[in-house]
Amino acid sequence: AKKAGRNTLRFFDPNMQEVINARVELERDLRQAIENKEFQLYYQLQVDGDGRSLGAEALIRWNQPKRGLVSPFNFIPLAEETGLILPIGQWVLDAACSQLKAWEQNPLTNHLSLSINVSAQQFKQADFVSQVQTSVQHHAINPNLLKIELTESMLLDNVEHIIITMVALQAIGIRFELDDFGTGYSSLQYLKKLPLQQLKIDQSFIQDITEDSSDQAIVRTIIAMARGLNIDVIAEGVETDNQLAYLRNYGCNHFQGYLFGRPAPINEFETLLESSRRY
Numbered sequence: 159a160k161k162a163g164r165n166t167l168r169f170f171d172p173n174m175q176e177v178i179n180a181r182v183e184l185e186r187d188l189r190q191a192i193e194n195k196e197f198q199l200y201y202q203l204q205v206d207g208d209g210r211s212l213g214a215e216a217l218i219r220w221n222q223p224k225r226g227l228v229s230p231f232n233f234i235p236l237a238e239e240t241g242l243i244l245p246i247g248q249w250v251l252d253a254a255c256s257q258l259k260a261w262e263q264n265p266l267t268n269h270l271s272l273s274i275n276v277s278a279q280q281f282k283q284a285d286f287v288s289q290v291q292t293s294v295q296h297h298a299i300n301p302n303l304l305k306i307e308l309t310e311s312m313l314l315d316n317v318e319h320i321i322i323t324m325v326a327l328q329a330i331g332i333r334f335e336l337d338d339f340g341t342g343y344s345s346l347q348y349l350k351k352l353p354l355q356q357l358k359i360d361q362s363f364i365q366d367i368t369e370d371s372s373d374q375a376i377v378r379t380i381i382a383m384a385r386g387l388n389i390d391v392i393a394e395g396v397e398t399d400n401q402l403a404y405l406r407n408y409g410c411n412h413f414q415g416y417l418f419g420r421p422a423p424i425n426e427f428e429t430l431l432e433s434s435r436r437y
């Protein structure tokens with residue numbers, strides 16, 4: 159069997175070998191990145207219907223010496239496959255708590271919440287609740303300002319366990335958002351059971367919302383349903399005034415998107431905050 163396995167290598171497409179090499183190299187660099195702390199959080203503003211700042215979403219970036227700034231699309235999948243998402247996720251949690259502490263100490267920013275993205279694998283760790291608790295205590299932050307974004311696809315397996323973890327985290331004050339809502343498979347049955355504060359309408363529904371009548375119907379339905387369940391709604395990927403006007407008209411009052419600001423390093427984000435105070 160071994161021989162056959164080796165023989166099959168001869169039929170490998172040379173491009174396939176390149177793909178494998180690139181992957182091996184990326185994994186090696188990613189391990190280095192964790193050791194060398196090459197990650198950085200970018201912050202994207204979240205606002206209410208009057209443009210007032212509510213908080214931010216933390217989005218990871220990888221500053222790699224030879225690759226430059228790497229988008230999460232290009233390393234989160236591999237991090238998930240290799241388990242490296244666990245130390246990376248720990249770093250994100252700690253960096254976010256540290257930033258929340260800094261905001262808490264300034265009266266201009268002490269109302270801001272910070273949302274972090276958590277992968278399924280990370281959330282399912284047996285000690286995830288204690289990791290969060292430890293980080294919250296270590297930085298002595300108000301846990302109500304830390305939000306965790308989960309995706310619908312996480313609910314596909316072992317939803318009971320996920321609910322138990324959510325309830326335990328909620329008990330220490332953490333709040334939850336369901337990310338990319340509308341793109342997954344979450345049953346309304348789960349939605350009712352999950353301790354959620356917010357649904358995040360996926361940007362794919364927002365993009366053509368001013369023209370596409372199906373997107374309009376979907377978004378209006380999500381807004382109405384969330385209201386019925388007493389859950390907030392935030393629209394992501396809002397880029398134009400027309401999209402904003404449409405969403406506001408149908409009762410959505412939390413927004414995130416390029417219209418209000420692109421994800422940016424902390425200094426730029428804080429400069430943007432200063433200017434958005436004029437609203």
Ligand code: C2E
Pocket residue numbers: 202216217218229230231234250274275276277337338361394395396397414415416417421
């Ligand atoms: P996401 O959580 O759905 O994040 C929203 C993505 O949409 C971000 O891409 C953001 O930059 C982008 N975006 C925001 N506003 C607009 C807009 O108005 N128009 C358009 N076209 N795009 C907009 P980003 O930063 O490249 O992140 C991609 C994905 O990587 C995230 O999608 C999330 O799933 C994942 N990710 C990011 N940071 C982390 C992290 O710390 N941990 C984990 N596990 N995943 C992360």
Ligand code: CA
Pocket residue numbers: 215275307337
């Ligand atoms: Ca997110």
Ligand code: CA
Pocket residue numbers: 337338358360361394
């Ligand atoms: Ca999203």
Ligand code: CA
Pocket residue numbers: 338
């Ligand atoms: Ca997404």
